[in-house]
Amino acid sequence: MNKYPWLDQYLRNKAGAEKDYKEEWGWHRYLVGGKMFAATCQPGPEHKGWDCREMVILKCDPLLAELLRSEYPDIRPGFYSNKRHWNSVFLDGDVPEEVLRDLCDRSYGLVFSKLTKKLQQEILGE
Numbered sequence: 001m002n003k004y005p006w007l008d009q010y011l012r013n014k015a016g017a018e019k020d021y022k023e024e025w026g027w028h029r030y031l032v033g034g035k036m037f038a039a040t041c042q043p044g045p046e047h048k049g050w051d052c053r054e055m056v057i058l059k060c061d062p063l064l065a066e067l068l069r070s071e072y073p074d075i076r077p078g079f080y081s082n083k084r085h086w087n088s089v090f091l092d093g094d095v096p097e098e099v100l101r102d103l104c105d106r107s108y109g110l111v112f113s114k115l116t117k118k119l120q121q122e123i124l125g126e
Contacts, residue, residue: 003092003093017108019031025041028041037112040055043055047079054091057089061110062085074095
């Protein structure tokens with residue numbers, strides 16, 4: 001059960017955000033400037049240790065990622081992602097809503113900041 005029904009709209013409301021479905025992965029991806037800043041998926045039973053739980057995968061500063069994983073059992077290293085730079089947050093877990101919103105904002109910011117200045121300005125309508 002997804003305890004965060006606002007999540008999809010929150011991610012899609014980011015400036016320049018687009019949502020697609022990567023069929024080969026079974027992931028809904030959220031992109032800005034063609035770069036992924038978030039994804040939702042639900043690993044199947046073949047992925048031991050993930051317990052078929054729905055999750056959102058978000059980019060994160062490595063030091064903060066480790067801190068969050070130690071504080072919240074429902075935040076784990078990124079599923080099928082670079083474990084240093086991505087976190088998975090279980091959507092049926094006990095991560096406070098404000099923490100998840102902050103993680104979404106940070107993930108978007110990290111990806112957006114790596115886009116070219118020209119593309120950033122286009123996205124922001126400048």
